[in-house]
Amino acid sequence: MTPTLFAGLFVGLLVLTTAFKLWLSARHTRFVRAHRDAVPGDFAQRISLEAHHKAADYTVARARLGRIDILIGALWVLALTVGGLLQWLHDAWQAVLTPGSIAHGSAFLVSIGVLGWAVELPLSLYRTFVTEARFGFNKMTPALYLADTLKGGALSALIGIPVIALVLWMMDALGAHWWWAVWLFWLGFNLLALIIWPSFIAPLFNTFSPLEDAGLRARIEQLLQRCGFRSSGLFVMDGSRRSAHGNAYFTGFGSSKRIVFFDTLLDTLSPDEVEAVLAHELGHFSRRHVTKRLAVMALIVLALLWLLDALMATTWFHAGLGATVHTTAMTLALFMFALPVFGFFLSPLLSAWSRQHEFEADAYAVAHTGPDALASALVKLYRDNASTLTPDPLHSRFYDSHPPASIRIRHLRGAT
Numbered sequence: 001m002t003p004t005l006f007a008g009l010f011v012g013l014l015v016l017t018t019a020f021k022l023w024l025s026a027r028h029t030r031f032v033r034a035h036r037d038a039v040p041g042d043f044a045q046r047i048s049l050e051a052h053h054k055a056a057d058y059t060v061a062r063a064r065l066g067r068i069d070i071l072i073g074a075l076w077v078l079a080l081t082v083g084g085l086l087q088w089l090h091d092a093w094q095a096v097l098t099p100g101s102i103a104h105g106s107a108f109l110v111s112i113g114v115l116g117w118a119v120e121l122p123l124s125l126y127r128t129f130v131t132e133a134r135f136g137f138n139k140m141t142p143a144l145y146l147a148d149t150l151k152g153g154a155l156s157a158l159i160g161i162p163v164i165a166l167v168l169w170m171m172d173a174l175g176a177h178w179w180w181a182v183w184l185f186w187l188g189f190n191l192l193a194l195i196i197w198p199s200f201i202a203p204l205f206n207t208f209s210p211l212e213d214a215g216l217r218a219r220i221e222q223l224l225q226r227c228g229f230r231s232s233g234l235f236v237m238d239g240s241r242r243s244a245h246g247n248a249y250f251t252g253f254g255s256s257k258r259i260v261f262f263d264t265l266l267d268t269l270s271p272d273e274v275e276a277v278l279a280h281e282l283g284h285f286s287r288r289h290v291t292k293r294l295a296v297m298a299l300i301v302l303a304l305l306w307l308l309d310a311l312m313a314t315t316w317f318h319a320g321l322g323a324t325v326h327t328t329a330m331t332l333a334l335f336m337f338a339l340p341v342f343g344f345f346l347s348p349l350l351s352a353w354s355r356q357h358e359f360e361a362d363a364y365a366v367a368h369t370g371p372d373a374l375a376s377a378l379v380k381l382y383r384d385n386a387s388t389l390t391p392d393p394l395h396s397r398f399y400d401s402h403p404p405a406s407i408r409i410r411h412l413r414g415a416t
Contacts, residue, residue, distance in 0.1 A: 006320030007082055010338060017344045018074040022067055024395045029063045031392035032056050040389050042409050046379045047389070058135045058386040065131060069123055076119055077337050081321040086112070086333055090325060105168045105329030106161060112333055113160075135386060137244045144241065151204055163189065171328045179305035186301055190294065198232075198251045198258050208235040208260065216271050220259070223275055226368060227282050232258045240264050245385050248277050250285060268384055273377035276369040283364025289357045308335050347398055354401040362412055371412045378409065 036056040039047055079085045090108055097104035128145065132138035140148075170181045202208070211217050211234040220234060231250070239246065239262035246265035250257060259278065266274065284290065311317045312331045318324075321334045365374050382389060382405050389405045396404050403411070 001316045001320075003316045003319035006316045007322075010320060010341060011078070011082060014074060014077060014341050017341060018070060020344075021070045024392075024398060025063050025067050025070070028392040028395035029060050031395075032059050032063075032388050032390055035390035040406055042406050043379060043382075043389055046376075047383050051383050051386075052389065054135065055382070055386040055388045056390075059388040059391075061131050061134070062127075065123065065127055069120075072119065072123070076116070077341070080112070081334065081337055084322045086321075086330065086337075087323050087325070089115075090323075090327070090330055099325075100327045102165050102168050102172075105327060105332075106165045108329045109164050109168075109333060110157075110161060113156075132243070137386075138242075139240055139244060140242045148205060155201070155204070168328055168332075171332075176309075179302075179309045183298075183302045183305055187298060194251075198260075202251070206241070207238045208258075209238075210234065211236055211261065213266075216266075216274060219271055219275050220278060223279060223282070223368065227279070227286065229282055229285060230257070234258075235260050236263050236266060237261065238263055240267075246381065248274075248281060250281050264384075265381075268380055269377050270373075272369070272373040273380065276365055276373035277377050277381075279365035279368045280361045280374060282368075283361030284357065286364055287357070287360050289361070304339070308332070311335065351397065351399060351401060355403045358402050358408070359411060362408065366412060371414070375409050375412045378405070378412075 033056065036053060037049075039049055039052045043052075089111055093104050093107050093111070097107055125145075128138055128140055129142075132140075166185070167182055170185065171178050174181050211220070217234060224231060235258055237260050244264060246262045246268055248259075248261045248265050250259045259281070261274070265277070269277065308331065312326070312328070315326075317338075318326055318330065318334065321338060323330050323334060362374065381387070387405065391400065391404050393404075402408070
């Protein structure tokens with residue numbers, strides 16, 4: 001393949017996927033607006049027309065902002081690649097660091113991340129302090145946003161820079177089969193992150209307090225015993241410091257597993273509903289969804305590392321994406337920006353798999369707590385989180401990791 005042909009293929013596919021994303025978003029917006037003035041029959045008794053209007057307007061506002069994000073993202077990728085910004089950054093670091101060295105490659109890759117963060121910052125601020133605030137969800141103060149940003153940046157530097165340097169060293173020093181070593185490192189790093197995240201990293205951003213409601217704790221412990229699930233503790237997270245959205249999850253690995261409830265969730269749901277939501281989360285554990293996803297992702301990463309190795313010595317890949325050098329860091333950067341463009345149309349497969357996992361977790365919850373409590377909890381969560389009850393079907397198939405509300409509730413209640 002020639003550089004010109006590959007450049008044309010890349011730009012053409014980027015334009016195609018960007019146009020398709022924008023079309024999907026516009027279609028989604030039209031569909032939600034068309035169904036704004038009538039609550040779906042399955043929810044008419046539980047969700048008011050006012051709440052339905054709020055969900056529709058919130059969805060439309062987020063979609064509009066999302067379209068701006070899509071355009072900025074596409075322009076940013078073009079600027080970095082065929083626009084030559086990656087090559088310019090690579091050359092700029094050569095003035096102070098030895099080209100091709102670990103220090104040079106690390107500085108180059110870190111600077112890309114910092115610039116990407118700066119490009120995304122205005123929309124992030126608007127999303128938090130305008131869109132989320134407009135609909136009553138944002139609880140974040142500017143001081144807390146700044147504190148989160150500083151802590152996140154420090155954590156990223158503390159962990160990310162050594163990881164980048166180590167990966168670059170392995171790619172350069174371990175010969176033809178470096179990609180096996182990097183893959184094993186990736187596996188170990190992800191397993192370690194699962195272990196240390198709940199106890200050491202998450203508490204840097206949120207406060208986790210033991211669940212104090214004795215009655216609710218007793219119910220949950222009985223559920224855990226029935227399900228054969230051992231946990232290192234039941235915790236309430238101060239999610240209300242940042243957002244009015246509610247959720248629950250379990251996290252960790254092995255003996256570090258813990259169950260976490262947002263305080264906003266406990267304020268909204270009854271004990272029966274909390275138990276049902278937890279049973280759903282336990283369904284993911286029982287059906288080994290996390291393990292399955294990690295296993296599939298491991299195979300995908302291994303294949304991608306093999307592909308990256310095959311591309312390292314090619315001229316058409318580098319020159320086609322605006323690079324005049326073949327350093328390890330440059331190849332890695334180009335690969336990271338090209339991959340989402342060529343892999344976009346796999347999104348529906350991953351989304352469908354995720355929705356199937358949600359159905360399986362729902363079935364597990366029904367088996368242990370019955371359908372009514374979970375259905376009632378989901379309706380409240382849809383209402384309180386302003387989640388649209390009427391998503392565009394095609395948009396949902398592409399992006400939604402959870403089934404649409406109406407399908408999920410009917411499925412729970414055994415409707416055909």
